Amino acid sequence: xxxxxxxxxxxxxxxxxxxxxxxxxxxxxxxxxxxxxxxxxxxxxxxxxxxxxxxxxxxxxxxxxxxxxxxxxxxxxxxxxxxxxxxxxxxxxxxxxxxxxxxxxxxxxxxxxxxxxxxxxxxxxxxxxxxxxxxxxxxxxxxxxxxxxxxxxxxxxxxxxxxxxxxxxxxxxxxxxxxxxxxxxxxxxxxxxxxxxxxxxxxxxxxxxxxxxxxxxxxxxxxxxxxxxxxxxxxxxxxxxxxxxxxxxxxxxxxxxxxxxxxxxxxxxxxxxx
Amino acid sequence: xxxxxxxxxxxxxxxxxxxxxxxxxxxxxxxxxxxxxxxxxxxxxxxxxxxxxxxxxxxxxxxxxxxxxxxxxxxxxxxxxxxxxxxxxxxxxxxxxxxxxxxxxxxxxxxxxxxxxxxxxxxxxxxxxxxxxxxxxxxxxxxxxxxxxxxxxxxxxxxxxxxxxxxxxxxxxxxxxxxxxxxxxxxxxxxxxxxxxxxxxxxxxxxxxxxxxxxxxxxxxxxxxxxxxxxxxxxxxxxxxxxxxxxxxxxxxxxxxxxxxxxxxxxxxxxxxxxxxxxxxxxxxxxxxxxxxxxxxxxxxxxxxxxxxxxxxxxxxxxxxxxxxxxxxxxxxxxxxxxxxxxxxxxxxxxxxxxxxxxxxxxxxxxxxxxxxxxxxxxxxxxxxxxxxxxxxxxxxxxxxxxxxxxxxxxxxxxxxxxxxxxxx
Numbered sequence: 242x243x244x245x246x247x248x249x250x251x252x253x254x255x256x257x258x259x260x261x262x263x264x265x266x267x268x269x270x271x272x273x274x275x276x277x278x279x280x281x282x283x284x285x286x287x288x289x290x291x292x293x294x295x296x297x298x299x300x301x302x303x304x305x306x307x308x309x310x311x312x313x314x315x316x317x318x319x320x321x322x323x324x325x326x327x328x329x330x331x332x333x334x335x336x337x338x339x340x341x342x343x344x345x346x347x348x349x350x351x352x353x354x355x356x357x358x359x360x361x362x363x364x365x366x367x368x369x370x371x372x373x374x375x376x377x378x379x380x381x382x383x384x385x386x387x388x389x390x391x392x393x394x395x396x397x398x399x400x401x402x403x404x405x406x407x408x409x410x411x412x413x414x415x416x417x418x419x420x421x422x423x424x425x426x427x428x429x430x431x432x433x434x435x436x437x438x439x440x441x442x443x444x445x446x447x448x449x450x451x452x453x454x455x456x457x458x459x460x461x462x463x464x465x466x467x468x469x470x471x472x473x474x475x476x477x478x479x480x481x482x483x484x485x486x487x488x489x490x491x492x493x494x495x496x497x498x499x500x501x502x503x504x505x506x507x508x509x510x511x512x513x514x515x
Numbered sequence: 516x517x518x519x520x521x522x523x524x525x526x527x528x529x530x531x532x533x534x535x536x537x538x539x540x541x542x543x544x545x546x547x548x549x550x551x552x553x554x555x556x557x558x559x560x561x562x563x564x565x566x567x568x569x570x571x572x573x574x575x576x577x578x579x580x581x582x583x584x585x586x587x588x589x590x591x592x593x594x595x596x597x598x599x600x601x602x603x604x605x606x607x608x609x610x611x612x613x614x615x616x617x618x619x620x621x622x623x624x625x626x627x628x629x630x631x632x633x634x635x636x637x638x639x640x641x642x643x644x645x646x647x648x649x650x651x652x653x654x655x656x657x658x659x660x661x662x663x664x665x666x667x668x669x670x671x672x673x674x675x676x677x678x679x680x681x682x683x684x685x686x687x688x689x690x691x692x693x694x695x696x697x698x699x700x701x702x703x704x705x706x707x708x709x710x711x712x713x714x715x716x717x718x719x720x721x722x723x724x725x726x727x728x729x730x731x732x733x734x735x736x737x738x739x740x741x742x743x744x745x746x747x748x749x750x751x752x753x754x755x756x757x758x759x760x761x762x763x764x765x766x767x768x769x770x771x772x773x774x775x776x777x778x779x780x781x782x783x784x785x786x787x788x789x790x791x792x793x794x795x796x797x798x799x800x801x802x803x804x805x806x807x808x809x810x811x812x813x814x815x816x817x818x819x820x821x822x823x824x825x826x827x828x829x830x831x832x833x834x835x836x837x838x839x840x841x842x843x844x845x846x847x848x849x850x851x852x853x854x855x856x857x858x859x860x861x862x863x864x865x866x867x868x869x870x871x872x873x874x875x876x877x878x879x880x881x882x883x884x885x886x887x888x889x890x891x892x893x894x895x896x897x898x899x900x901x902x903x904x905x906x907x908x909x910x911x912x913x914x915x916x917x918x919x920x921x922x923x924x925x926x927x928x929x930x931x932x933x934x935x936x937x938x939x940x
Contacts, residue, residue: 275892276789424902462906465877472907473880476896479903505789507900 262352262392262411263306264320267295269455271477279484280503285447299329299336319349320392323356323376324450330383337383344384352390352411353377357449360457361395362416363429369393370404394454416454419461421475426457428482431510436485439492444485451481482509490514517550517643517658517665517672521558521565529685531852532718532742533661537563539743539924545931548652550668552639566651633700640667647675657681657931663688663701666708673711679934681927682712684722686849689729691773706730714930716740718850719871738930741875743920744855749912750836757821758837761794762898765838765862767831767853768845770801775844775867778887780807782842784814785891790898794819796834798826835860839904840897845870846884854879858915863897863907865890875918878910 272284306317321329321340329337343349355361355372356379364372373391381387390409391397397410416422429452436448450456458464460475486509493514506512516537520530537547541562550566558565646652659681660669666682673680688697688705709715709730715737717723723739726732757763764786770776776797783795797807797820804822811817823830831853835841841857841864848870855872857864858879866873867884880893897904 273889275889276895277785277888277892420902420906462878462910465910467874467877470877470880472878472903473893475903476880476893476900479896479900480892505895505899507902 262318262320262390262413264322264392265299265303265325266322266358266455267325269450269453271456271474271481274477274481274484276480276505279480279505280487285481285484286450296333296336299333300339303336303339316348316350318352318390319343320352320354322354322358323372323379324358326376326379326383341384344386350390351380351384351386351388352392353380353388353408354392357452358394358454359449359452360416360426360454361393361397362426363433363452366398366401366404369397369401373405394458416458417461417463419463419471421460421462421471422457425460425475425478428479428508428510431508432482432485432489432513435489435510435513439489441488441492444488447481448485451478479507479509480505483512486510486512516547517660517669519552519661519664521549521551521560521563529661531745532685535743535745535920536924536927539920540927543924543928545928548655550643550646552635552642566646633704636664636667636704639665640671643668644671644675647672656935659683659927660708662686663705663708666704670707670711679713680711681714681716681930681934682708683716683718684709684726684849685718687722687725687729689725690722690847690849709736712736713934714738716927716930718742720874721847721869721871722849738926740923740926740930741871742850742852743923744852744859744915744918746916746919747832747835747856747859749859749861750832758794761792762790762839763794763796763837764840764842764894765796765798765834765857766842766844767796767798767826767834768843770797770799770804770807772803773846773848774799774801774803775846775884776801776803776807777810778844778884778890779842780810780814780816780820781887782844782891782894783811783819784816785887786894786898787816787819789895793898794821796821796823796838798823798830798834800824831856832860835862838862840865840894842890842894843867843870843872844884844890848872855915855918858911861908861912863904863911865893865897876911876914878907878914880907 269286272286274283274285319340329340340349344351353373353376355364355369356375357372359372361369377387388408390411391405392411392413394413394416396412402410433448436444456474456478459469460471460478462471465471483505487503490513504512516533518529518533520533522530522534533549537549541547547563548566549560549563655678657680658669658672658676658678660666661683662685669680669682672678688701709726709732713736715726715732717726717737717739718741720739723734723737726737727734764783766776766779768774779795779797783793786793795816797804804824808817808820808822811820823834826834835857838857838860839862841854841862843851843854843864843866845851845867846869848867850871851866852872854864854866854870854876858876863879864876865880865882866876868881869884873879873881880897882889882893897907
């Protein structure tokens with residue numbers, strides 16, 4: 242779990258700027274997925290996004306973040322993505338209690354985002370709207386309050402802003418639109434409708450996590466370092482997309498009893514049996 | 516500076532490293548006498564004073580060149596050669612000598628160089644000590660020795676002149692004989708050098724750790740100076756009947772256990788299942804070459820392989836140019852300059868995490884040396900995903916071209932300054 246202050250935020254419908262948004266976000270790690278795992282139904286993500294060891298550190302981190310120096314005059318905007326919040330609800334009441342206290346005494350301003358923090362470039366306005374609403378309803382259930390801020394990673398359309406008239410929209414420009422990111426986003430967009438057609442919930446869930454802006458932002462060649470390679474991540478995601486397509490095809494052909502050979506393509510969407 | 520080889524007469528990468536380092540150092544105003552065990556008459560340098568320890572190059576000849584001297588003593592040894600390999604070389608040479616077909620080897624070879632590698636190294640030390648006694652060296656401030664082969668000579672000079680000694684470690688016995696045990700005598704010479712040195716330069720963090728762990732060298736005595744790279748221009752679209760419409764994956768380097776060539780063959784078999792139109796080049800020779808050839812036959816992929824054997828600069832350039840992916844599968848690699856050359860030549864590169872070069876490059880894939888599935892997966896990804904290939908190619912070249920020899924030379928000069936100022940010179 243990373244509790245991160247995100248800066249470089251831009252507010253769309255107001256002149257104020259938000260220098261600090263605290264995001265509670267588990268580091269999403271792709272399993273070591275390679276070409277030889279295609280068609281093996283291997284889990285794409287580590288099971289349990291927040292494991293036990295990390296979970297025990299969350300209350301400590303939250304306490305240190307909202308510690309002694311924190312007073313009501315400097316309110317903090319906190320984003321707890323939907324999939325993190327739902328896991329905290331089911332598994333970590335201690336952290337949740339601390340957060341509930343902070344929200345009720347007004348020292349924390351809640352913010353919402355697409356439920357999975359799915360990269361907004363992948364989703365249409367309609368889908369973004371429903372994702373944000375899904376997150377809102379969870380916030381209301383847990384904290385009894387709605388958010389006053391919406392965090393997106395790309396510019397929001399006017400239509401979307403109008404759909405939430407009482408909220409401020411903050412854009413955190415995380416995607417640099419590198420060559421690899423662009424190629425990936427094109428493919429993700431093409432594959433998405435087919436995945437939703439098939440309606441396999443596990444697959445759709447994986448897809449949402451795959452399109453999480455945390456993953457896409459890591460696939461940026463300008464961010465290469467000695468320790469982490471954006472190319473490796475790109476290669477893994479492309480392999481996973483090929484695997485998705487393979488599964489989609491299997492769903493479609495299983496009734497006819499056709500088993501397809503595993504194929505691999507630069508454009509996985511082109512392999513989908515229409 | 517004491518070195519065992521100097522281009523174009525060299526066997527391993529160290530000769531090239533010495534050449535580039537001394538070239539840059541002289542540009543930055545350092546005067547170097549480069550002392551070698553043997554120097555062919557045709558060997559010249561316009562920036563070094565090359566000194567020949569065997570037949571003492573005449574003063575007039577040395578002075579006719581500019582700021583750097585190179586000296587070389589006749590030898591069958593190379594810096595990276597194991598004792599076993601050396602003995603094989605000697606046997607071969609003696610065989611040809613009996614047949615009378617080896618004109619270059621004169622009858623005095625044995626008298627001059629002894630029967631084994633260790634004797635030759637000691638002989639080099641003796642010759643150098645005579646050179647010091649006879650005052651054949653000009654006034655100098657620092658002794659800089661490359662690898663264990665020059666250690667006895669450098670240590671002798673340090674004892675006689677009390678000048679500070681820098682030992683530059685490109686490889687150790689532990690790296691060389693990975694998994695095969697070490698030669699006690701070589702280990703002792705290395706250790707003697709490390710203990711006598713005032714400062715030790717290692718070419719990677721990896722070697723630094725080896726020195727601390729296996730030789731008991733205090734960490735504060737070691738400085739890491741990563742190697743630089745030479746700028747090269749890619750010449751793509753070479754006409755090659757071998758390649759045709761296939762993709763080419765290449766391996767260039769000595770074919771020995773440390774370099775893990777067998778894994779390259781295993782990887783090739785896996786790649787071919789997903790990408791049958793691929794050919795593999797293995798350049799270089801060594802004790803595992805036959806095993807690799809046999810394995811390709813067992814796997815039924817012999818027709819997909821091209822074993823080039825020994826390669827020269829021109830061959831290497833050609834292979835980089837036609838390659839789509841370059842792989843360095845080394846179990847341990849002190850530094851490994853070939854991936855940088857490949858990157859300069861527009862070839863996306865896969866290196867092992869255990870290689871020294873992985874400490875400095877960003878725009879390359881890094882895998883564990885044993886992870887054949889991942890290695891194969893990455894090769895296939897590079898062949899199947901052109902956007903990935905194109906992006907790695909672009910950023911790899913930019914990065915490799917930026918790694919020049921100025922930084923390593925600057926670090927060496929800082930070390931020289933540190934030593935000379937503490938010595939009060």
